[in-house]
Amino acid sequence: MGMSWARAFAASGPPPVFAAIGAGGLQRAEELHGTLRLQRSPRQAAILLVLGEIAPDLLPFLQRLHDHLPHPRATIWHRATPPGDWTDPVQATADGLERTLTDLWRSILSGxxxxxPDFLPDKPPNEWRGVGPHGQGGKGMMGGTPYGRPMAMTDDDLRDGLSLDAYSAPFGPFLPMLPPGLILDLTLQGDVIQSATATRPPCPQPGSDDRPGDAIARLMRVMDMPALALRRTRDGLPPAMGIxxxxxxxxxxxxxxxxxxxxRDRLDRWRDKDAPQADDGTRLSDLLPGLEWHEAMIVLNSFQPDRIRAICARSGPEGGDEDDKDGNRDAPAHAPPDHGGHQHHDMTGPAA
Amino acid sequence: MSLIVGLPALLALLLIGLWAAAALDTAIGRLIVGRPVGMAATDPLRAVVADYLRQRTDTEAPDHLNWLLAPGYYFLLAVVGLALVPFAPDQSLIALDTSVVLWGAAEAVVVVAVFLHGWSPNAPFPLIGAYRYVAIGLPVMLLSMFVLIAASIPAQSLDLRAVVESQRGLWNVIRQPLGLPLFLAVVMSLTLRGPFDYADSADLAGGTSAEDGGPRWIAWQTARAAMLVAACAIAATAFLGGYLGPVLPGWLWLSLKTLAVMVAVVLLTHLVPRMPVARMLTLIWIVLLPIAFLDLLIAGLGAL
Known part of the structure; x- marks a missing residue:
C-alpha cells in the first residue's frame, strides 16, 4: 500500500461520513446513526453517503454538497441509484455498507x-454586480446585488421593533436538522424567521410514520442529546428520563x-404511541414566522415525515398568497383561547 | 516558579488534559448509547490525524486573518486560565494577587473569540451561532462573577492561592453548596457544550464551526478542549480545595479533582437538552441569577 504510519493510523479509525438522505432513506439513516460516524456538516466528512433515491431536481444540490467535502473525498450510494453520468460510482449493499466504507476510507487516504474532483467551478455562482471594493453596494452600506445576492436591508420587526436587516436565503435540501429534501425559502432578521415558504417539499419516507422512537430521537438530536437519542428501551423509545x-x-x-x-402534545403522542395524527391543513406560515431558529428547528422536527410533507406541500410560493386571502396567518384556527403560552413566546404571525 | 520549568510542565499537563477530555467525551457518549467503549482512548487521536491530513477548506470571501486567529485566542485564554491555577502552596505560573479578576476577564474575552470564529467564515449558520452566543454569554458571565466573588469572600482575597488556603478547614463546595453547580453551567457555556452550547449546536449544523474542515476543525476543537481543562481546573481550585489533600502530592490532587469536574461536565453535556434561547435567557435571569445572589449572601453571612 505504501501508506505512511500517519495515514495508516488515521485509516484505522471510523471514517467521517455525511449522509445526504433521499426518498425512503430516513429510517435507514436512524439505524446508521448508531454504527457510523455521521457528521453534522459536510466540511467535517470524507465520505458522502447518498441514502435513498435522489430525485432529478435534487441532483444539482447533491453536486454542490459533494463539492463542500474537503479532499480527499469519495461518494457511496446506498439504496440509491447513481445517475448515468456519475464517474465510477461506488454502491453498497445493506450488509456490505460498513465494509465498503472502511475500504473506501483506506483507499482515499492512501491515494x-x-x-x-469538483462538479462545479470554484467561483461565485453569479456575477459581481455590487458597487465599491467590498460589495457595499450603492449608497453607504446599502443596496447593490454583489454576486447576485441582494444586500440585506432594514425591515419592520415582528418582535421588538428594532428594524434589523432582513436576510433572505434558501435552506436545504440536505441539512441534517431539516426533513430531507425540503428546501425552505426563509427571510430572517437575526435568527428570527419573518416568513417561510417551502419551494420544494420533503422526500416521501414510506414506513417512517409508525416509528415514534425515531421521531423522538430526531427531536433529541436537534436539542443536542445525540447519545440519548441512540439509546432504546424495551418499548423501542429513548429512555423515559431523557424524554x-x-x-x-x-x-x-x-x-x-x-x-x-x-x-409537547405531539411528543406526548409519540411517547404514548398514539396513532399518527390526521392532516389538519396547517401551513408553515401558521408555524414558523416569529420563531427563533432553534425553536423553528424543534417545531419542524415535531411532525412525522408524512405530516411535515403535507404541511410543506401546501406552503409553496403559490400557497402563501392563498393563505393571506384566507386570513389565517395570525393564529391557528382551532387554538384554544386559554393557551397563550409564555409572554416571550407569543408567536402570532405578522400583523397584517 | 520559573517560567522555564513551569511553562513546559503546564503545557505537558494541558496535553494530557486534552487527551483525557477527548477520551472521556467519546467513552461517556458510548456508555450512554449502550455501546462498548472500545477504542475511546485512541479514536479521537485517529480523527485528529485524519483531519490534519485533509484539505483546509475556505468559504467565499472569508475574514482569513480572524478565522486563523480565533482558535489561537481561545487556546491562549485557556492557557492563561491554567497558568493562574496554584498547584502547591503559593505556587502558580502567573503569580497575581487579583487572579480571580484576570480569570473573569479571560472568560469575557472567550465571548469575543467565539464571536470572531463565527464571524469569519462569512456564512449564515456560523454568524447566527456567534450572535446567539453573545446574547447568552453576558448573563452567564454575571453568574460566573457572583459565584467566584462568593468563593473569594472566605479568603478575603481575589487571589486563587489564598482561595485554596482558605479551604484548609472546609471546602467551598460544602460551605457554599450553590457555587459549584452554577459554575458548571459557566464551564459548559465557556466550552460550547450541551445545554449551554448556543454557538456550535446541532440545530445550526455545527454553528460557528459549521464551515471548519480539516486542520481548521482540529484547531477549534483543540482550543475548546483546552478551555474545558482550564475551566475545570479553576472549578476544582475555587470549590474543591485545589491542591489540598492527604498523602498524594498537591498537583496530583489538583489533577484528580479537575478530572472529576470534567466527568460531571461531560455527563451533563450528554444528558441535558438545550432549550431555545428565549427560554434559557428567562431561566438565567429569573432563576439562576437570584440563586447566585443567594450564594453570595450565604458566603457573606458566613464571613460575618
Whole structure:
C-alpha cells in the first residue's frame, strides 16, 4: 500500500461520513446513526453517503454538497441509484455498507483511489454586480446585488421593533436538522424567521410514520442529546428520563398546529404511541414566522415525515398568497383561547 | 516558579488534559448509547490525524486573518486560565494577587473569540451561532462573577492561592453548596457544550464551526478542549480545595479533582437538552441569577 504510519493510523479509525438522505432513506439513516460516524456538516466528512433515491431536481444540490467535502473525498450510494453520468460510482449493499466504507476510507487516504474532483467551478455562482471594493453596494452600506445576492436591508420587526436587516436565503435540501429534501425559502432578521415558504417539499419516507422512537430521537438530536437519542428501551423509545427532560426544555405552546396541538402534545403522542395524527391543513406560515431558529428547528422536527410533507406541500410560493386571502396567518384556527403560552413566546404571525 | 520549568510542565499537563477530555467525551457518549467503549482512548487521536491530513477548506470571501486567529485566542485564554491555577502552596505560573479578576476577564474575552470564529467564515449558520452566543454569554458571565466573588469572600482575597488556603478547614463546595453547580453551567457555556452550547449546536449544523474542515476543525476543537481543562481546573481550585489533600502530592490532587469536574461536565453535556434561547435567557435571569445572589449572601453571612 505504501501508506505512511500517519495515514495508516488515521485509516484505522471510523471514517467521517455525511449522509445526504433521499426518498425512503430516513429510517435507514436512524439505524446508521448508531454504527457510523455521521457528521453534522459536510466540511467535517470524507465520505458522502447518498441514502435513498435522489430525485432529478435534487441532483444539482447533491453536486454542490459533494463539492463542500474537503479532499480527499469519495461518494457511496446506498439504496440509491447513481445517475448515468456519475464517474465510477461506488454502491453498497445493506450488509456490505460498513465494509465498503472502511475500504473506501483506506483507499482515499492512501491515494489508491483518487479524490473525486469538483462538479462545479470554484467561483461565485453569479456575477459581481455590487458597487465599491467590498460589495457595499450603492449608497453607504446599502443596496447593490454583489454576486447576485441582494444586500440585506432594514425591515419592520415582528418582535421588538428594532428594524434589523432582513436576510433572505434558501435552506436545504440536505441539512441534517431539516426533513430531507425540503428546501425552505426563509427571510430572517437575526435568527428570527419573518416568513417561510417551502419551494420544494420533503422526500416521501414510506414506513417512517409508525416509528415514534425515531421521531423522538430526531427531536433529541436537534436539542443536542445525540447519545440519548441512540439509546432504546424495551418499548423501542429513548429512555423515559431523557424524554421527560426534553419535554421540560420545550416551551409550552410552541409550534401550535391548526388542530390545537403544540410540540409537547405531539411528543406526548409519540411517547404514548398514539396513532399518527390526521392532516389538519396547517401551513408553515401558521408555524414558523416569529420563531427563533432553534425553536423553528424543534417545531419542524415535531411532525412525522408524512405530516411535515403535507404541511410543506401546501406552503409553496403559490400557497402563501392563498393563505393571506384566507386570513389565517395570525393564529391557528382551532387554538384554544386559554393557551397563550409564555409572554416571550407569543408567536402570532405578522400583523397584517 | 520559573517560567522555564513551569511553562513546559503546564503545557505537558494541558496535553494530557486534552487527551483525557477527548477520551472521556467519546467513552461517556458510548456508555450512554449502550455501546462498548472500545477504542475511546485512541479514536479521537485517529480523527485528529485524519483531519490534519485533509484539505483546509475556505468559504467565499472569508475574514482569513480572524478565522486563523480565533482558535489561537481561545487556546491562549485557556492557557492563561491554567497558568493562574496554584498547584502547591503559593505556587502558580502567573503569580497575581487579583487572579480571580484576570480569570473573569479571560472568560469575557472567550465571548469575543467565539464571536470572531463565527464571524469569519462569512456564512449564515456560523454568524447566527456567534450572535446567539453573545446574547447568552453576558448573563452567564454575571453568574460566573457572583459565584467566584462568593468563593473569594472566605479568603478575603481575589487571589486563587489564598482561595485554596482558605479551604484548609472546609471546602467551598460544602460551605457554599450553590457555587459549584452554577459554575458548571459557566464551564459548559465557556466550552460550547450541551445545554449551554448556543454557538456550535446541532440545530445550526455545527454553528460557528459549521464551515471548519480539516486542520481548521482540529484547531477549534483543540482550543475548546483546552478551555474545558482550564475551566475545570479553576472549578476544582475555587470549590474543591485545589491542591489540598492527604498523602498524594498537591498537583496530583489538583489533577484528580479537575478530572472529576470534567466527568460531571461531560455527563451533563450528554444528558441535558438545550432549550431555545428565549427560554434559557428567562431561566438565567429569573432563576439562576437570584440563586447566585443567594450564594453570595450565604458566603457573606458566613464571613460575618
Amino acid at each position: 489508491d483511489r483518487a479524490s473525486e 421527560a427532560m426534553l419535554r421540560r426544555a420545550i416551551p409550552d405552546g410552541l409550534g401550535r398546529a391548526r388542530d390545537g396541538t403544540d410540540v
